[in-house]
Amino acid sequence: MIDEQDRGTGYDADESTPGAPDPERWAIIGGGLLGMTLAMRLAQRGQSVTIIERSPQLGGLASAWRIGDITWDRHYHVTLLSDEFTRSILVELGLDDDMQWVTTKTGFFTDGTLHSMSNAFEFLRFKPLGLSDKARLAATILYVSRIKDWKPLEEIPVADWLHKLSGKKTFEKIWLPLLRAKLGDSYTKTSAAFIWATIQRMYAARRTGLKQELFGYLPGGYNRLLEAFRIRLEDAGVRLFLGMDVAAVVPEASGEVRVELTGGTRIRFDRVVLTVPSAVAARLCPGLSQHEQSQLERAEYQGIICASILLEKPLSTFYITNITESWVPFTAVIEMSSLVDRQQFGGKALVYLPKYVASDDPAFDIPDHEWGERAMETLSGMYPDFDPTDVLAFRVSRERFVYALPALGYSGHVPKIRTTLPGVFVVNSSQIVNGTLNVNETVKLAEDALPILLDPEVVEVSRGYRPVVTP
Secondary structure, X not given: OOEOOOOOOOOOHXXXXXXXOOOOEEEEEOXXXXXXXXXXXXXXXXXXXXXXXXXXXXXXXXXXXXXXXXEEEOOOOOEEOOOHHHHHHHHHOOOHHHOEEEOOOEEEEEOOEEEEOOOHHHHHHOOOOOHHHHHHHHHHHHHHHOOOOOHHHHHOEHHHHHHHHHOHHHHHHXXXXXXXXXXXXXXXXXXXHHHHHHHHHHOHHXXXXXXXXXXXXXXXXXXXHHHXXXXXXXXOOOEEEEOOOEEEEEEOOOOOEEEEEOOOOEEXXXXXXXXXXXXXXXXXXXOOOHHHHHHHHHOOEEEEEEEEEEEOOOOOOXXXXXXXXXXXXXXXXXXXXXXOOHHHHOOOEEEEEEEEEEOOOHHHHOOHHHHHHHHHHHHHHHOOXXXXXXXXXXXXXXXXEEEEOOEOOHHHHOOOOEOOOOOEEEOOHHHOOOOXXXXXXXXXXXXXXXXXXXXXXXXXXXXXXXXXXXX
């Protein structure tokens, strides 16, 4: 076994300030936006930082890929005008001024018909709901937006709560497709705190004085953001070990932490932060206590199967089409080219077809060509003008561990950032309590975790959920 104690982790004494203590050597395992943000913040505080990422590229769930003759995000992402943490990163990278802000349209596919529901007038005309149903829906949203204490909601199943507040018909036509769009069939295990957090984010723009929430995108997509981020990290001295898989993280008697890579390479650090999914963190750290292992393994993750389709022309004018029909094999239609200027796609249209499922769902084993056949058949049934010959490219992304399910009583079982292993920390999306996973929440998690990583005197408590509000 090769022992590379100093490989890429040493500190050049010639670059240090006379009399200043040597920086600690930090390893960040996982090169998604969470790991990248932590690495940048640690480097800004004078630490020596190395990112170890299994993939050959940075970005994780926000990474880009090539479909047809364009390069764009592997999964769909949108930035809200009120997303202060994401925008702070964009400002640091000099990209915020380039953001394009757009109002979008929303569709509902229900009872075999596509409906527009993008404003109050269209909401009132929405035929699947009667006037009393619409009144109850509006009252539900207003009521939930004014709730301050979310803790009691953690003990109430979200489906039961919304049934009671909005009625059966409104639940089936509105709330159920929204829940399935993000939770799949796992909505039955989810607490009412989830929908509370979702509505809090929706109302964040109004709290800042904006009349409506605007959706934004960066020309060039997240590929451009990640490239600018990578350059910033390298300029700050962060070392990038890409295409390297970690086999184990083991504290040593010397006080160092040994990171063992697949293939036998060993690298030693002073501190190691795992940003990988909880079950992976438990496997990589066999020295964790039984209680810590149990908490990490208890986190039940949602996965995603997301097809990307490049088309000659758009399907519709809706950015998102929510689906109530059980025969449709995906949970929504995301028409990115209704948000993004089609010139970004060479005049073509880009559509995502996501399906959120449990991390062990058999659907992960369905081959691409079968997903493609299902997609063509379904889109032909939903859009009368859809022509399969307009399809220029089709790709499927599969991720088993996207975010931890906000189950009943979840905040009482959130894994701690500090572990009982000296110098070993776990920071991942399972610590986003009641929030919906998005880039803004990911960056916020990194900022919240930083004091805990740097100062052993900082008391760690359950984070809870703080609605993001720009001053």
